Every structure is written in structure tokens, then in C-alpha cells.
Amino acid sequence: MKKKPALIYRMAAALICFSLSTAVAQENKSQQKLPNVQVKDLEGKLVNVSTFSNNGKPVIISFWATWCKPCISELESIADDYDNWKKTTGVKLIAISIDDARTSAGIKSLVSSRGWQYEVYNDYNKELYRALGIANVPYTVILNGDGAVVERHAGYNPGDEYHLLEAVKKISGL
Amino acid sequence: MKKMIFIVITITGISHISLAQEIPGKLSGGLESNNQYYVDDKATQAKAPRDKIATNSYFTLNYTLKNFYAGIQLESYLSALMGYPEGLKGTKLTHRFAGYRTDKIDITAGNFYEQYGNGLIFRSYEERQLGIDNMMDGVNVRFTPLKSIRFKASYGLQRVLMDNGEGIVRGADLELDPLDLLKIKHNWGLTIGGSVVNRYQKYTGPDDVFPPEVNAYSARFGLTHAHYDLNMEYVSKSADPTDLNKNIFKKGSVLYINQTITTNKGLSMDIAFRRMESMDFRTDRTQKDNIAVVNYLPALTKLYTYSLPNLYPYAAQSMGEIGGKADIYYHFKRGSTLGGRYGTKLSLTASLYRNLDTVRLKSKEGFRSAFWRFGPTALYNDVNISMERRWSPQIKTIFSYMNLNYNQGYIQGPGYGMVNANMAIADVLLNFDRKNALRVELQHLWTVDDEKNWAAALLEYSYAPGWSCFAGDMLNYQSKKIHYFSVGGAYNYKAARVSLSYGRQRAGLLCVGGICRMVPAYSGASLSFTYNF
Numbered sequence: 001m002k003k004k005p006a007l008i009y010r011m012a013a014a015l016i017c018f019s020l021s022t023a024v025a026q027e028n029k030s031q032q033k034l035p036n037v038q039v040k041d042l043e044g045k046l047v048n049v050s051t052f053s054n055n056g057k058p059v060i061i062s063f064w065a066t067w068c069k070p071c072i073s074e075l076e077s078i079a080d081d082y083d084n085w086k087k088t089t090g091v092k093l094i095a096i097s098i099d100d101a102r103t104s105a106g107i108k109s110l111v112s113s114r115g116w117q118y119e120v121y122n123d124y125n126k127e128l129y130r131a132l133g134i135a136n137v138p139y140t141v142i143l144n145g146d147g148a149v150v151e152r153h154a155g156y157n158p159g160d161e162y163h164l165l166e167a168v169k170k171i172s173g174l
Numbered sequence: 175m176k177k178m179i180f181i182v183i184t185i186t187g188i189s190h191i192s193l194a195q196e197i198p199g200k201l202s203g204g205l206e207s208n209n210q211y212y213v214d215d216k217a218t219q220a221k222a223p224r225d226k227i228a229t230n231s232y233f234t235l236n237y238t239l240k241n242f243y244a245g246i247q248l249e250s251y252l253s254a255l256m257g258y259p260e261g262l263k264g265t266k267l268t269h270r271f272a273g274y275r276t277d278k279i280d281i282t283a284g285n286f287y288e289q290y291g292n293g294l295i296f297r298s299y300e301e302r303q304l305g306i307d308n309m310m311d312g313v314n315v316r317f318t319p320l321k322s323i324r325f326k327a328s329y330g331l332q333r334v335l336m337d338n339g340e341g342i343v344r345g346a347d348l349e350l351d352p353l354d355l356l357k358i359k360h361n362w363g364l365t366i367g368g369s370v371v372n373r374y375q376k377y378t379g380p381d382d383v384f385p386p387e388v389n390a391y392s393a394r395f396g397l398t399h400a401h402y403d404l405n406m407e408y409v410s411k412s413a414d415p416t417d418l419n420k421n422i423f424k425k426g427s428v429l430y431i432n433q434t435i436t437t438n439k440g441l442s443m444d445i446a447f448r449r450m451e452s453m454d455f456r457t458d459r460t461q462k463d464n465i466a467v468v469n470y471l472p473a474l475t476k477l478y479t480y481s482l483p484n485l486y487p488y489a490a491q492s493m494g495e496i497g498g499k500a501d502i503y504y505h506f507k508r509g510s511t512l513g514g515r516y517g518t519k520l521s522l523t524a525s526l527y528r529n530l531d532t533v534r535l536k537s538k539e540g541f542r543s544a545f546w547r548f549g550p551t552a553l554y555n556d557v558n559i560s561m562e563r564r565w566s567p568q569i570k571t572i573f574s575y576m577n578l579n580y581n582q583g584y585i586q587g588p589g590y591g592m593v594n595a596n597m598a599i600a601d602v603l604l605n606f607d608r609k610n611a612l613r614v615e616l617q618h619l620w621t622v623d624d625e626k627n628w629a630a631a632l633l634e635y636s637y638a639p640g641w642s643c644f645a646g647d648m649l650n651y652q653s654k655k656i657h658y659f660s661v662g663g664a665y666n667y668k669a670a671r672v673s674l675s676y677g678r679q680r681a682g683l684l685c686v687g688g689i690c691r692m693v694p695a696y697s698g699a700s701l702s703f704t705y706n707f
Contacts, residue, residue, distance in 0.1 A: 032200055035202070036238065043363050043398045044365060044396060045363075048277070073603075100470070101289075101470060102473070102477075105405065105432045105434055105446060106501055108403065108436060108444075109501065109503055110442075110503060112436035113436075113440055113505045114503075115440065125288070125289045125297070126299070131202060131236055132202055133205075133234050134204065134706055136704060152668055152669035152706070153666065153668060154669055154670065155642075155666040157611065157639065158605050159611060159638030163638065
């Protein structure tokens with residue numbers, strides 16, 4: 001009986017090594033694209049996320065919800081400077097809300113009153129969210145001009161938007 | 175535990191090899207692990223369980239290759255966190271599915287999530303924080319021959335805790351855009367749809383007329399325009415005697431109407447009405463709480479993010495409820511007198527729910543109710559006004575005031591009364607520079623009911639990118655005088671997030687997205703880790 005815990009720890013250590021090496025391998029390759037999953041636009045029409053594109057320019061995908069305060073803070077602080085972001089890097093921001101039937105009716109009114117210029121979609125039963133293995137919002141993904149995922153970021157702290165812009169600039173070769 | 179580790183190692187090993195050898199296809203997924211260490215606490219009378227360490231972990235892995243996809247999820251509750259349903263225990267590969275997807279057809283075999291319409295008739299989904307996962311195990315088909323014709327058919331068993339339940343669910347849903355279909359030019363989008371769901375559960379009791387199957391039908395109608403949206407759905411359900419409704423043969427129904435109005439002037443609103451009766455719909459007639467639920471009936475009220483308003487969260491009453499909610503947003507533009515240099519955002523929310531006007535019947539039906547009449551008992555109502563304004567690049571504030579009436583006896587059980595409370599909240603964000611920020615929350619709640627007045631404060635300091643820490647306290651200073659404090663920190667790096675905290679949790683209703691569960695009081699340390707790829 002005494003040997004079991006040691007074995008478990010060894011296996012756990014092996015597991016950690018494996019997942020880290022997997023993670024590193026994934027990061028080096030960085031060729032992951034968005035899965036073939038559909039989300040709803042604000043008119044209720046289904047759109048396949050694998051068709052998201054920005055004419056060879058990078059795309060920021062921000063997962064958010066109407067009830068998530070840090071998400072709204074992040075989108076608000078980007079909105080203040082969004083024209084400038086678009087001008088300097090050509091980036092487009094796509095905001096995908098994970099609001100379900102309880103709060104999804106409020107997406108359009110919230111976006112409209114805040115005057116956000118983003119493309120907004122609703123992942124109404126979290127299909128995309130789950131396919132990407134995301135655990136919490138806010139969560140940000142950057143796609144390069146070819147639509148490959150090159151950056152991921154969990155959470156939001158005030159000031160993260162500057163790092164996001166830096167990352168986008170790096171991708172656009174600026 | 176051993177088994178779980180073997181499985182995980184095998185999976186990660188395979189993924190590792192597949193990457194190294196560049197086998198085509200893509201892998202994605204994530205790991206979430208929530209750990210708790212419990213301690214005894216004299217002040218709150220919280221007792222640590224025998225196993226002082228609890229861990230809930232989830233590991234998901236999805237694989238796609240062109241049109242083919244497959245995935246698994248491993249869950250382990252060793253032991254389960256306090257407050258989770260008792261049946262969640264052990265380690266198991268709970269999800270396994272494979273499917274084929276093109277623009278026209280999507281077929282999934284194995285475990286799947288699906289939602290018909292607004293979910294009032296059928297929704298399978300996962301909400302880990304509440305221990306809800308009512309996923310199906312069977313076959314799901316989505317067929318879209320034309321963009322304006324969308325058909326879904328599903329059947330299978332439903333997950334109940336760690337296994338499949340015994341109730342069988344079959345359903346189908348059709349949605350059409352008639353104007354597109356008839357190629358009529360239009361400025362309005364029009365959608366009509368309908369669903370049918372049948373559940374069968376064997377009945378072996380003595381009642382000859384007891385229905386082993388329940389049928390539910392729904393019809394819905396949607397209009398969309400640049401500045402106006404209408405979404406209506408009506409669901410009717412056949413008699414469904416269960417332990418919870420004391421085996422009455424009462425038919426059920428829900429009517430839901432939602433309208434959204436937006437303008438170019440910064441004003442927008444969203445108004446919802448819902449009436450439901452006898453709509454508790456489960457695959458297992460002996461279950462209660464959030465277990466084995468087929469449909470989705472969340473509380474339609476504002477979702478508060480501050481701690482004091484969440485002391486009194488409304489929970490939808492599926493047996494009978496009538497009411498609605500209105501949200502109004504207004505944005506004073508930058509440069510206007512009231513907008514200031516950065517603009518000011520106002521929001522006003524109000525909601526009101528009452529029970530139904532019912533008459534008890536001696537027959538098996540149990541009760542009869544008037545459709546359009548509000549009942550004699552107030553369940554919940556609230557009004558909330560909030561103003562958000564940035565004063566300078568360094569300072570942003572959100573001030574809120576709210577009033578609520580909460581029928582605690584009706585919602586949480588006998589022994590409680592009505593609570594009338596007023597709350598004021600100040601939320602100040604100070605951006606010192608591009609990296610350092612401090613957020614301060616001050617809250618106060620006034621009431622002569624329940625635990626009387628409360629005060630709360632929270633400080634949150636962040637250093638971008640990645641680091642943040644917080645310290646907070648909540649105190650019912652006129653009654654039990656217990657400090658519900660918590661301190662903690664978090665670190666984000668790319669897709670990884672680690673957070674650690676220590677504090678006291680108050681017993682009560684924990685609600686996520688309008689669905690609630692009761693949590694016991696506990697004290698201790700908590701460590702969470704999330705990562706995805």
C-alpha cells in the first residue's frame with residue numbers, strides 16, 4: 001500500500017511533463033485555426049466561425065458576456081482607441097458573447113447603447129467556447145492574417161489592452 | 175485516481191506523438207482544476223468535512239480532421255467540493271463523442287449538447303460552477319438543406335450525475351425564414367419555428383392511468399429589424415406527475431415574449447415578459463434541484479455582479495410565476511454637457527414577479543389558474559439605477575443604487591419572511607499608469623429584515639499583464655457581526671490562469687446565469703488552475 005502514492009506522484013509528474021511538452025509543441029507550431037462551429041449574429045443568423053477573415057490582417061476575438069464586468073471594461077477600453085488600432089494595424093475585433101437564453105436578449109441593446117463598432121456574435125449554447133476548451137470569460141484570442149491562432153490570453157487586468165495592441169503590431173510586422 | 179492518470183497520460187501522450195509526427199488534424203481542449211482546503215470555523219459554525227481536501231477537475235480534448243470531429247472529457251471529484259450534488263463523485267470519462275460536419279449536415283454520435291429555440295422546451299448544457307451537466311448520450315442531427323431551413327433531431331439518454339439516467343428523450347426542431355424562402359424582398363427578418371420533445375420513463379407503480387411519457391410542443395416567432403427585435407415562444411407540456419409536484423396531473427405551459435428596441439441616439443431597451451406554470455420537466459420524475467432537467471428556465475432578472483445584491487438572488491419558480499423585466503440603457507455622448515469628455519452611461523433595470531392566481535382542485539389536476547392574472551403573492555421585484563463615467567484617463571467610476579423586495583420564505587423555504595432592502599454601491603477604478611491599477615468597491619445594504627444591515631468593501635490591485643490580488647470583507651454589523659473576509663491573488667500567463675484565495679463563504683443560494691444551488695458555509699483556502707490549447 002505504501003508504494004502507491006509514490007507511483008501516483010511519478011505518473012502525475014510524467015503527466016505534467018507531457019502536457020507541458022504538448023503545450024510547447026503547440027505553441028511552436030501555432031497553426032491552429034478556429035473550428036468549424038456556428039455562432040449567431042445579432043440578426044439571429046448562423047455564421048460559421050471558420051469563415052471569419054479580415055483580408056489578410058489580424059483579428060482579435062474577445063469572448064465576453066453582458067454580465068461579465070471585466071469583459072465590458074476590456075471592450076470599453078479598447079473602444080476608446082479602436083479607430084486608432086484599426087488605422088495603425090488594420091486589426092478587426094470580433095466580440096463573441098457567451099450569454100445564454102437568460103441574458104442574450106440584452107446583447108444588442110448593450111452593444112448599441114455603448115456604440116461599439118465591433119462585429120458581435122452570440123455563442124448561445126457555448127459550442128465554440130467548449131470546442132476551444134475555454135474555462136472563463138474574459139478570454140482573448142488573436143488570429144494572424146491566415147486565420148491561425150497565434151496568441152491566447154485568459155482574464156483581463158486594466159492595461160492588458162496595451163499588450164494586446166503590441167501583440168497585434170508584432171503580428172502585422174509593425 | 176490511478177485510472178484517471180493513466181487515461182490522461184495516454185491521451186496527452188497520443189496528442190504529443192501525433193504532433194511530433196505531424197499527423198493531420200487539430201487538437202484543442204483544456205484543463206480546469208478547482209481545489210479547496212477546508213478548516214473548522216467557530217464564527218460561522220462551518221465544519222470541515224472529514225476529507226479536508228476537495229478537488230473538482232475537468233479535462234477536455236477535442237480532435238478535428240476536415241469534416242470529422244471527436245472528443246472526450248474526463249471529470250474527477252476527489253472529493254467533490256462542498257455544496258456540489260452528492261452523486262458527483264469519483265473519476266470518470268464522462269464525455270465521448272464523434273461526428274461528421276459539413277455546411278448542410280452535422281451528425282454527432284455519443285454525447286452532445288443541444289438547444290431548441292430559447293431552451294424553454296429543451297436545452298442540454300454544462301455549468302461547472304453549479305455542478306450541472308445534463309448532456310445527452312445518443313444521436314444528434316442538424317440538417318440545413320437551405321440557409322433558410324434548419325432542422326434538428328435528437329434522441330438519447332440524459333446524463334444524471336455520473337451515469338446515464340433511465341429516461342429516454344426524443345425531440346425534433348424546425349426553423350424557417352419564410353421571406354427568404356419565398357424570395358420576397360424585405361427589410362424585416364422573419365423566423366418561425368417549432369419543436370416537439372417526448373420523454374419516456376418506465377412506471378411500475380399501482381396507478382393505471384399514470385403517464386410514463388410526457389410530450390411537449392413549442393411554437394416560436396421572431397422578427398428582426400435594424401432597430402426592433404421581437405422574440406416569442408409558447409410551450410405546452412402534457413401532464414407530468416412527479417415527486418416534486420406531489421404527483422398531480424397538471425398540464426404545463428410557458429409564454430415568453432421579448433422585445434429589443436435600439437436607436438442611433440444612444441438609447442436602447444429590452445423588455446421581457448414570461449408566464450409559466452407546471453413547467454418542471456425532467457427525465458427522472460423522482461429527482462429534484464438541478465438534476466435531470468430537460469429544459470432551461472432561468473430567472474429573468476438582472477444578473478448582479480456585486481456581492482450584496484447577490485445576498486437575495488431570485489430563483490425562477492417553474493411551478494408558477496408571472497412577471498417581467500425591463501432594461502433601459504442610455505449613453506450621454508462624449509462632449510455633451512452630461513457626457514463630459516469621455517461619455518456617461520446610464521442604465522435602469524426593473525423586474526417584477528408574482529405567483530399565479532390559482533384555485534385548488536380536488537381532482538388529479540391539482541390546481542387551475544387564470545392565464546393573464548397576477549397572483550396574490552409577490553415573489554420578487556427590484557429597481558436598479560447605475561451610472562458609469564470616466565472622469566479622466568486615471569479615474570473611472572460606477573455608482574449604483576437599488577431597491578429590492580425578496581420573498582425569502584417562498585424562494586428559500588419556510589422560516590423566512592419578506593425582505594425589503596436598499597443598496598448603494600460605489601465602484602472606483604484608478605489607472606495609475608499603463609500597468610498599475612486599483613479598483614475599490616464600497617457597498618452598503620439597508621434593511622430591517624433578515625440579518626439587517628450589511629456593509630462590504632473590496633480592494634483589487636492589478637499589475638498588467640498577469641498579476642492581480644484582492645482583499646475584501648462583508649459584514650452583517652447589526653446582527654451576527656460575522657466578517658466574511660477573503661484575500662487572494664491570481665496570475666495569468668497566456669492561456670493559463672492560477673488563482674489562490676483564502677476566506678469565508680456564507681451559506682446561501684449561489685446563482686450562475688439565473689440557475690441557483692444552495693451552498694453550505696465553509697472556510698478555507700482555494701486554488702484554481704485553468705489552461706487551454
